[in-house]
Amino acid sequence: MSKQTLSFQAEVSQLLHLVTHSLYSNPDIFLRELVSNASDACDKLRFEALNDAALFEDTPNLEVRVAFDKDAKTLTITDNGIGMSLAEAVEHLGTIAKSGTKDFMSRLSGDQKQDAQLIGQFGVGFYSGFIVADKITVESRRAGLPAAEGVRWISGGSGDFEVENIERPARGTSVILHLREDKSEYLSHWKLKSIIGKYSDHISLPILMQKEEWDAEKSEYVQQDAWAAVNSANALWARSKKDISDEQYAEFYKNLSYDQEAPLAWSHNRVEGSTEYTQLLYIPAKAPMDLWNRDHKAGIKLYVKRVFIMDEAEALMPSYLRWVKGVVDSADLPLNVSRELLQESRDVKAIREGNTRRVLAMLEDLAKKDAAPKAAEGADGVTDVVSEEDKAAAEKDVGKYSAFYAEFGAVLKEGLGEDFANREKLAKLLRFASTQSDVVNVGLADYKARMKEGQQAIYYITADNLAAAKNSPQLEVFRKKGIEVLLMTDRVDEWALSHLHEFDGTPLQSVAKGAVDLGELQDEEEKKAAEAAAETFRPVLERLKESLKDKAQDVRVTTRLVDSPACLVVEDHGMSTQLARLLKQAGQ
Ligand code: ADP
Ligand code: MG
Numbered sequence: 001m002s003k004q005t006l007s008f009q010a011e012v013s014q015l016l017h018l019v020t021h022s023l024y025s026n027p028d029i030f031l032r033e034l035v036s037n038a039s040d041a042c043d044k045l046r047f048e049a050l051n052d053a054a055l056f057e058d059t060p061n062l063e064v065r066v067a068f069d070k071d072a073k074t075l076t077i078t079d080n081g082i083g084m085s086l087a088e089a090v091e092h093l094g095t096i097a098k099s100g101t102k103d104f105m106s107r108l109s110g111d112q113k114q115d116a117q118l119i120g121q122f123g124v125g126f127y128s129g130f131i132v133a134d135k136i137t138v139e140s141r142r143a144g145l146p147a148a149e150g151v152r153w154i155s156g157g158s159g160d161f162e163v164e165n166i167e168r169p170a171r172g173t174s175v176i177l178h179l180r181e182d183k184s185e186y187l188s189h190w191k192l193k194s195i196i197g198k199y200s201d202h203i204s205l206p207i208l209m210q211k212e213e214w215d216a217e218k219s220e221y222v223q224q225d226a227w228a229a230v231n232s233a234n235a236l237w238a239r240s241k242k243d244i245s246d247e248q249y250a251e252f253y254k255n256l257s258y259d260q261e262a263p264l265a266w267s268h269n270r271v272e273g274s275t276e277y278t279q280l281l282y283i284p285a286k287a288p289m290d291l292w293n294r295d296h297k298a299g300i301k302l303y304v305k306r307v308f309i310m311d312e313a314e315a316l317m318p319s320y321l322r323w324v325k326g327v328v329d330s331a332d333l334p335l336n337v338s339r340e341l342l343q344e345s346r347d348v349k350a351i352r353e354g355n356t357r358r359v360l361a362m363l364e365d366l367a368k369k370d371a372a373p374k375a376a377e378g379a380d381g382v383t384d385v386v387s388e389e390d391k392a393a394a395e396k397d398v399g400k401y402s403a404f405y406a407e408f409g410a411v412l413k414e415g416l417g418e419d420f421a422n423r424e425k426l427a428k429l430l431r432f433a434s435t436q437s438d439v440v441n442v443g444l445a446d447y448k449a450r451m452k453e454g455q456q457a458i459y460y461i462t463a464d465n466l467a468a469a470k471n472s473p474q475l476e477v478f479r480k481k482g483i484e485v486l487l488m489t490d491r492v493d494e495w496a497l498s499h500l501h502e503f504d505g506t507p508l509q510s511v512a513k514g515a516v517d518l519g520e521l522q523d524e525e526e527k528k529a530a531e532a533a534a535e536t537f538r539p540v541l542e543r544l545k546e547s548l549k550d551k552a553q554d555v556r557v558t559t560r561l562v563d564s565p566a567c568l569v570v571e572d573h574g575m576s577t578q579l580a581r582l583l584k585q586a587g588q
Contacts, residue, residue, distance in 0.1 A: 256325055279351075
């Protein structure tokens with residue numbers, strides 16, 4: 001067929017106008033887009049070849065080559081993937097079929113600056129080549145077609161493009177970018193290599209570049225004939241679990257997190273179903289300095305089919321798990337997904353829920369193993385049969401949960417107010433000190449298991465520190481009766497507990513609130529004595545009430561004290577003294 005000039009679909013023209021007339025916030029992304037197209041083309045070939053191995057012709061090793069020519073000022077991305085026929089080139093490069101790009105178009109505001117920012121976030125697939133090029137030539141031959149049915153497509157990125165048949169023996173596609181005058185920075189081995197390293201390192205194909213060597217005579221680097229891979233072509237998370245050693249997992253974590261310490265635990269899974277993704281999540285051993293900053297960056301990197309999309313993808317993890325590090329690789333999201341789109345995506349919601357479930361399951365597991373040596377010796381004194389190997393594995397993890405909890409326990413509590421769906425699971429993960437343990441290792445389930453007969457609530461007290469909690473006069477009656485009280489000293493406890501009214505059917509009750517009702521544990525006699533005392537002291541109470549009018553709402557006789565003459569309590573639903581103090585400190 002002779003040369004033809006065709007017009008772009010109206011939307012493409014509009015898009016190209018924007019691409020070429022707006023400032024890009026991140027021009028480097030063009031290479032990510034083109035390399036990812038090359039990689040997609042290879043995936044497509046591999047897929048079609050499942051039914052027709054002849055499509056591989058005599059080049060079964062799929063690869064991407066990135067080359068530049070300083071004199072011609074061109075940058076060429078070549079793949080030996082599926083390629084395009086002439087009709088396909090017209091169709092795929094002349095119209096917009098992608099929903100993501102359409103969506104992007106519908107969001108344009110008409111305000112240059114704002115839209116430019118939007119493009120930067122989105123990337124616009126093939127057309128992003130026009131960020132750096134004022135002319136793009138695509139040469140291609142579809143796998144299976146004869147060399148005579150190659151195609152050349154050329155466009156200057158305005159209203160139209162040219163296509164013609166060419167002779168092309170090589171299967172696959174070359175995208176030749178004729179760089180704009182001010183974009184010659186991309187004619188650099190180092191520059192291209194570093195962009196590939198950043199965005200495309202985990203593409204599973206080798207991305208090759210010509211080697212460079214220093215030429216002393218010319219005193220410059222000169223390209224060699226030999227090609228070498230510039231990516232590691234190795235997405236750890238895409239490999240099978242059984243092929244990855246603990247050391248490799250730990251090494252990957254260090255690269256990911258810049259944390260020198262090995263992680264406490266990790267979980268690696270391929271999730272299938274309506275939303276498909278791979279998750280590799282790590283629990284760090286140490287909390288970062290800025291953990292308490294609510295703007296602390298999320299620790300999840302998002303990839304789409306092994307192409308890096310973004311760091312700190314906060315939409316993939318709830319805020320109270322912002323300290324989890326890891327990688328999510330989605331098979332469903334479009335490459336050009338933006339942060340805003342992530343917030344709205346149903347797939348992302350499913351991934352976030354899956355990630356949350358996974359992290360909580362890891363923590364449950366660590367918590368269980370923390371108690372393992374005790375549990376193995378069943379309550380009846382009969383030792384369960386445990387293999388040596390299991391025992392060794394379990395022992396290795398002893399103490400990990402308490403170590404975790406010391407670092408991250410407080411931030412985990414934020415989840416009680418944030419993640420209602422998982423509140424029960426979170427409640428099981430909480431640990432406190434108590435009147436029976438100075439160490440923060442009492443779980444609500446432990447507490448329940450040793451509640452007194454007839455005890456109807458889980459009692460707790462909040463205070464600034466352990467000493468203050470332990471010395472509170474409000475504990476006197478509980479001590480006397482041998483009832484355990486949880487001692488809560490984290491700043492968030494008060495707030496967190498306001499979201500947790502019960503645990504496993506048992507209400508949580510502050511010993512500093514209201515008239516503590518000990519229910520069946522209250523002696524009848526004591527109760528009667530208190531009632532009698534209230535009668536006897538009524539005139540005293542009236543006088544106290546009158547003189548404390550502006551300071552106290554009520555004055556009453558209590559059975560909660562043993563040695564102390566008086567104590568302050570708040571109403572059942574009132575703000576506790578501890579919270580009131582915190583708010584006052586915060587200037588409220
Ligand atoms: P997307 O990759 O999201 O489909 P692009 O704008 O990046 O959108 O590419 C548009 C289409 O052009 C692709 O879907 C594909 O059909 C075709 N295409 C682009 N690059 C190549 C290539 N290197 N080999 C084969 N086809 C390609
Ligand atoms: Mg693409």
